[in-house]
């Protein structure tokens with residue numbers, strides 16, 4: 001949850017996640033759409049899916065008992081070497097070294113190895129880094145050691161301005177600020193456009209308010225690689241939107257791409273003609289939409305259009321003048 005999202009927001013969403021799914025079994029039994037709905041807006045939805053699949057795997061095959069050893073944890077869906085080592089060392093004290101991007105950078109700098117990225121260095125460098133991480137590991141306190149190394153990389157030995165004078169490893173370090181760390185790929189921009197179509201329900205028995213107003217949403221097909229199964233606004237056929245029709249422009253960053261989304265108000269009768277055919281479409285009451293597995297961009301648009309409420313932590317952060325994601 002913490003990847004690319006502020007702690008203040010995650011703290012609230014994490015509590016909400018635990019309230020909805022208090023046990024591993026309750027998570028395993030929940031429909032995937034419910035899990036994605038609680039995760040909506042946090043990004044990296046594959047993690048929510050894998051967490052759900054892992055809970056199902058543990059419930060079905062391991063009697064509901066989460067393994068404690070790193071080698072066994074790695075057998076679960078979505079758990080790789082990094083997560084397995086972090087859980088096993090921090091929660092169970094197993095002497096296994098964690099190597100995330102921050103630790104990798106610190107170790108490369110200490111040892112004076114040229115490339116600070118796995119891609120740049122290849123498999124041989126990766127093996128050397130893991131071997132060094134194993135050798136340095138404090139076997140008496142592996143969890144604390146791993147957390148300290150990750151924190152050192154995140155706060156002291158940072159990519160651009162390492163604080164070498166404050167670094168506890170300065171004596172051992174071969175580079176001390178002289179290491180050439182590859183630059184991150186620059187952000188790119190993309191313009192996209194979506195239709196915001198809202199109508200008043202004519203269904204009998206509906207009362208006034210959010211249950212009576214409906215928004216047109218579309219479900220991303222299950223076979224797409226990015227955010228399958230999540231709900232979003234229908235995409236417009238053309239990204240050019242006349243100024244008179246432009247409701248808002250929203251910037252939304254995903255990985256290395258800044259999306260500039262133009263949002264056009266579209267009448268119900270016009271929606272089919274000016275939007276691209278995608279997944280299944282439904283008119284959804286605003287009350288229901290708020291609890292659905294919306295993409296982060298769609299939730300952002302509905303919040304800015306005052307159609308669904310802003311999550312509490314986000315509202316507080318905005319009042320303090322800070323963006324949250």
Ligand code: SF4
Pocket residue numbers: 106109110156157158162163164165167168169170173174175176177178179
């Ligand atoms: S001395 Fe500087 S470069 Fe070396 S590990 Fe510490 S912060 Fe990083």
